[in-house]
Amino acid sequence: MRIGDVAQRAGVSTRALRYYEEQGLLGSERTSTGQRTYTESAIERVQLIQQFFTAGLPSRTILQLLPCVESGHASPEVFEVLEEERRRITAAMADLAAARDALDRMIDITRNPTPEHCPSLR
Amino acid sequence: MRIGDVAQRAGVSTRALRYYEEQGLLGSERTSTGQRTYTESAIERVQLIQQFFTAGLPSRTILQLLPCVESGHASPEVFEVLEEERRRITAAMADLAAARDALDRMIDITRNPTPEHCPSLR
DNA sequence: CTTGCCCTTGACGTCAACGTCAACGTTTAG
């Protein structure tokens, strides 16, 4: 597969794929003329990378974790990274829940306006 | 209160407070010599602003929502913004949950390594 | 052959919420 196919099937831009390669997150073979070639497994890998990016992991951290996906083994340091990121994500979910609740209170108030609305915003 | 007090009590930098004012998110009185003065309610307001920033809302959107906190009323457009952001946050929480689950699978595998680990990563 | 779409590298642009530094005025504790 060429880069455009992978991009379309994985739902990312070709620029993103080259960026992933630049960061060491995604490998590729080259044809004799220098064009990138990918296997089917690249699509799955890109989707996993995207999932981690969406969760707020920086590329350096993803770079640490990806080898563990392939080897099925993690050094103690990488294991600590795994658990640290898990904690980060859990905290982020709590923050989102808090903000969502704040929005819910605002939505509720704007639907049933009361003279004494201010205290209930806290 | 001066800006340093608000910063400390709200847990943000003075630079952030000036930025909020610049963006129209936070008002202040001025002394005769030009120094900013805040009321107690500023702290609560800053914390709400922070909560929204943490949830990924941009300052322009927060600027739309804040008047609704004070007035207790929302125009139809602002109301739509409220619900749209609620949907965004809900989706973001789902993404985080998915990434957390991926991490959990990796953690599980690195704890009990199996020869057939690869399929369970999907 | 040439048209049109795909690919390459390289390099600069973006966006947002601040950090940081400069140069200077203000308030406060001793």
Added chain:
DNA sequence: CTAAACGTTGACGTTGACGTCAAGGGCAAG
């Protein structure tokens, strides 16, 4: 009074995951 600590505006720097040209080469169809 004076020095430390705090305040002001202005402006440039940071960070990360790409977007977006630019300039050129590769490849199947008609």
